[in-house]
Amino acid sequence: MGGLVVVGVDGSASGLAAAEEAAREARWRGAALRMVHAFVWSRMRVPLGPSSYGPPEGGLRNLADRLVAEAVERAVATAPEVEVGSVVVPGEPLTVLEAESRGAELVVVGSRGMGGFVGLMVGSTAVHLAAHGRCPVLVVREGSRPGGPVVVGVDGSPAGEAAVDFAFAEAALCGDGVLALHAWTPWNAPLPPPQDPSMPYANPPGAVSEAEERLLAEALAGRRETYPDVPVEHRLVRGDTRKALIEASRSARILVVGARGRGGFRGLLLGSVSQAMLHHAHCPVAVVRGGGGV
Incomplete structure (x- = not known):
């Protein structure tokens, strides 16, 4: 046991x-x-x-x-x-x-x-x-229990990393796949370093999107080797994180989020995205704090 x-x-x-x-x-x-x-x-x-x-x-x-x-x-x-x-x-x-x-x-x-x-x-x-x-x-919540993948919100934060670990371990335990979703907007995505140091605010078209794609890929790095039998779908969404995760939860077995993500205020133990998921997701929600595992 x-x-x-x-x-x-x-x-x-x-x-x-x-x-x-x-x-x-x-x-x-x-x-x-x-x-x-x-x-x-x-x-x-x-x-x-x-x-x-x-x-x-x-x-x-x-x-x-x-x-x-x-x-x-x-x-x-x-x-x-x-x-x-x-x-x-x-x-x-x-x-x-x-x-x-x-x-x-x-x-x-x-x-x-x-x-x-x-x-x-x-x-x-x-x-x-x-x-x-x-x-x-x-x-x-009470009610029907949907099937589908383990959806995890990815944002590159310490709690987000712990959520990814939990999601892959959960999927491996119950035989599901993982849908790793990262949502961003120009207002919440940090600007990548400019290619021309003399123009600190200049970036070529698509630079922010490419940086967010790298963030998602880096957050999932190594998981395929650790969990080779878990199917993984990457989903990069330009839009509001809450709306994207709530929509993805409609077809999920479980939604996994970090307790406090990128951009969260220091001292807050539960961020606005995780609170929104607890209130509005259509499936069970797992909240994982930074450093927590499965």
Whole structure:
């Protein structure tokens, strides 16, 4: 048995979808699966057991156990060969799952939990965990699970490099191909060094596009040798990064992005592109911080 995949469960539809996706990830990785429910009520000094006026199976603690049991049932049905454990941990979800991420190779959560506001595409726990988790975080919505390649956003940043590593390892595990997408505009692409030093702002036509093509090629360098059986498609898009990745996610099995890309402000743990993907992508989204692996 390999490493550990952790999934946060709360009884929501997206939480149950996360349990199924986590079971698949654990099967591909040869990892154990750990179901974690953050039990906030133990900190609020409210009765946890059944009421003397109600059935013995009532009460908040029994409800938590039932939520976990349903998630375990879903996971076992999805991947019967995976070793599944479960735990109810006192505390707030973000704190509990951040601590769990320290010993995991992947944490999986639903996009919006039981307490989410109607209309929000992704909840605060998913966003904050993507920023603060100590390993890659996979955010899953309920609904159909599309097939297709592993799409990865490439931008040349340290987190982008880690996202590329994760994407290729993920594709190799589950037998998918990789679509490596790099989007640029003249406003966000750094100018290449001028060919004539006496004219610092002069570049021949197409120089910026060629520089962006090199960035994409260099970001993928060596991956074909490491993962010779993974089909790879390069896609260079002149346009908005968010729109390009959202469109590509329509036919993807999973979308992988770095937590904070090229041009991100120092101190921000989660960039605008990764946040946009969490809210608007059409498939599960994996957020990888710089230096994180699969």
